[in-house]
Amino acid sequence: MASQIVSLASVATPNNGVDLDEIMQQKAEHQGCGTSGGSGKASCGTGAGQGDLAPEIWEKVKNHPCYSEEAHHHYARMHVAVAPACNIQCNYCNRKYDCANESRPGVVSEKLTPEQAAKKVLAVASTIPQMTVLGIAGPGDPLANPEKTFKTFELISKTAPDIKLCLSTNGLMLPDHVNTIAGYNVDHVTITINMVDADVGAQIYPWIYYKNKRYKGREAAQILTDRQMQGLEMLTERGILCKVNSVMIPGINDHHLVEVNRAVKSRGAFLHNIMPLISAPEHGTVFGLNGQRGPTAQELKSLQDSCEGEMNMMRHCRQCRADAVGLLGEDRSAEFTTEAVMAMEVDYDIDSRKAYQTLVEQERQATADAKRMELETLAGEQSDVKILIAVATKGSGRINEHFGHATEFQIYEASASGAKFVGHRRVDLYCQGGYGEEEALETTIIRAINDCTAVFVAKIGGCPKASLESAGIDAVDRYAFEYIEQSVIAYYRDYLDKIRSGSVVHGQRGDAQIRQGAYVAA
């Protein structure tokens, strides 16, 4: 699940409303794992990350990096860019722009035919055994290219039946294709819904192309929202899992997204992903050119927090390209160009993929167990102190990246109820003159994690450590290669002790910037 709230009740039992004291008592008696019977039973086995999701939903999402925050540390996805055409125009999108160093939805380096895409999927799946998900997300709209999209699904479902298929659409043509989607066993669909009010929509969508006509303004937005809601209802009626993506555009739909959240929840969407607007003049988008800003890190988090009581929120989205390959925090698409893929000898071996994934599951269970054991040390803690901690990681749920090599930091919120993933901040270098020098980089990183109390790293040099300290950020390498959540909880416990002993004065941190602009892959 995306919103990984680590509460004792949720890891201990799938039932809500249980008596916390009773569970703590059981924990104390049975050391958490290895117990049988009673409400403590679910604490072992498949409980890792399930939170409050129903078992049948958890089964569908547990290995899907885009649907499960917990899975995204371990499993990879790929997108194939077979769908170049689009049927709507969004003010945050510009289809003309494709710098190789650019990373955002709607941008790809090369288009693929369905046959090329199928070969690429086999090549990637054989190279990256933790790649479990194939998505079609554009660079246009998959359902504006239905033949290419469904042909790709058909080919892949024959050659790599263990790979989950999903697609991401603007929803305009969704009602026409729900039957076909169900027919290919696509059980995850993402719809981008930025509004449920045509007056708001008219500020986001200049036009749509529908039934051989270009509609503009309010009329266009009304058709779009009607079709999106209809498509969402049709999918959820069939039991297809729906995630809703929303772009947060300050001053246009930021407050309205609370209403969107209610509307999609009532129609059965199970996960809401509110993403920051990516907007810079060099992208050539309407919003980039007219100076529309994106939200700050705290504006985004505050909106996500306010919707969280209503439904599961996704906070680990990296807003990747329509040809991205790898774990969500990385992009290995450059290794798999069409030329390289066509030259590869592919031996698709489901058994070796399964063997690898068994190891991943063991690692994942160990992570969850470590977290749970650590959480027990917070039992009875009543403090209302909350702090954010930035973590340098390459994946697998461990603190295993050098500060100087990190291209992003994952952000965890530590509180008396445990450790919770609340976002990530990109800090990779700009393709922009003047950047890249050490001082400039440190400034960029400090801006990106300025709301954090500490940063956990595998290693850090003396100079950056001192710069962080002077910005009030504690650079911590004593948890190198340990599990993230376990370490976050341990740090938090020490932090509370320090507040109580007077050696630390807890204060509010400032806001942080969400990085805009071009991405340079490793």
Added chain:
Amino acid sequence: MAFKIVSSQCTSCSACEPECPNMAISEKNGTFVIDPAKCTECINYFDEPQCVAVCPVDDTCIIDNNYPRYSA
């Protein structure tokens, strides 16, 4: 009697190709082109030329002045 595609503007997204009622659009050297002999400006088919309506880049599908306007 025809529209043309400004190739320097074309993103090669292919959106126009299936919408053309005359099958006048095809891919050529990475971008799309309109066969002026087949284009009818969508007259008698639709209220507006479909390539213009669906194209994501403004002023990319334009009237080709080398040909007289189409009359049905």
